[in-house]
Amino acid sequence: MAKVSHRHIVFSLPKIIRRNFLYDRKLLGKMSRCAWECLEFFLKASCPGDSMPGAVIAIQTFGDLLSFHSHCDILVSDGCFQRDRENEFTRAPAFDWDKLEELFRQKIFRLLLNEGRITEELIEKLGKWQHSGFHVFCGEPIEPGNETSMENLARYIIRASLSQERMTYVEDEGKVIYQAKDGSEKKEFPAL
Numbered sequence: 001m002a003k004v005s006h007r008h009i010v011f012s013l014p015k016i017i018r019r020n021f022l023y024d025r026k027l028l029g030k031m032s033r034c035a036w037e038c039l040e041f042f043l044k045a046s047c048p049g050d051s052m053p054g055a056v057i058a059i060q061t062f063g064d065l066l067s068f069h070s071h072c073d074i075l076v077s078d079g080c081f082q083r084d085r086e087n088e089f090t091r092a093p094a095f096d097w098d099k100l101e102e103l104f105r106q107k108i109f110r111l112l113l114n115e116g117r118i119t120e121e122l123i124e125k126l127g128k129w130q131h132s133g134f135h136v137f138c139g140e141p142i143e144p145g146n147e148t149s150m151e152n153l154a155r156y157i158i159r160a161s162l163s164q165e166r167m168t169y170v171e172d173e174g175k176v177i178y179q180a181k182d183g184s185e186k187k188e189f190p191a192l
Contacts, residue, residue: 003144004089005078008153011035011104012071014133016126020117021061021070027115028059028070034107035072042100043080046092051080053092056154062161066178066187073157078141101136108134 013021013031021027036057043053055076063069079091109126112118126132142149166179174191 005091005141005143006150006153007076007078007141008137008139008157009039009074009076010071010135010137011038011074012069012135012137013108014126016122016133017108017112017118018068018070020112020115022068024115024117027111027117028061030111030115031070031108032057032059032072034104034111035074038100038103038107039074039076041103042095043076043092046095047080047090049090050083051090052083053077053080056157058157060157060161066162075153075157097136097138101134104136105132105134 011031011034021031036055039055040053044051047053053076055074058073059070060073061068061070077089079089082088082090109118109123113120113123139153142153162178163181166181168177168179169175169191170177171191176189176191178187178189180186
């Protein structure tokens with residue numbers, strides 16, 4: 001990783017369209033491409049010259065209690081590298097995260113429409129919802145030299161889908177109990 005500031009960004013989908021990604025896993029790569037194109041567009045537009053951001057994208061398909069929750073965790077440079085000037089980095093000024101979310105929403109709708117997964121009627125219906133279910137989270141910048149935060153974030157975005165600390169094996173009953181992160185709920189699974 002270059003010694004520049006980075007951010008953690010998460011692109012999430014509404015529950016009503018996640019099932020498309022559950023039953024056609026090839027769409028996950030296309031979702032990742034949509035997220036990258038949105039970020040690239042916004043970062044390049046905010047940095048002058050012939051520039052390019054850098055990113056590592058991890059496609060995740062799990063949420064708390066092992067529910068299906070397709071989303072992209074991204075570690076992205078907080079600006080762009082200049083193509084014509086080696087080692088020159090321009091930090092991006094603040095931009096409107098709501099507009100980034102809207103662009104992502106439009107790209108996902110277009111993707112699913114082109115794939116024959118949703119209809120114009122569903123898009124219109126979702127457009128009338130108070131909250132679309134799409135979400136873009138943007139963390140605070142991680143400054144160069146903050147190795148601990150960078151390592152923690154890198155470890156987080158490639159984490160396993162389940163935590164052994166929240167799992168209890170009940171041998172005599174042949175089951176596994178998995179506890180929610182906040183401890184409020186538990187789910188039981190057959191051990192096998």
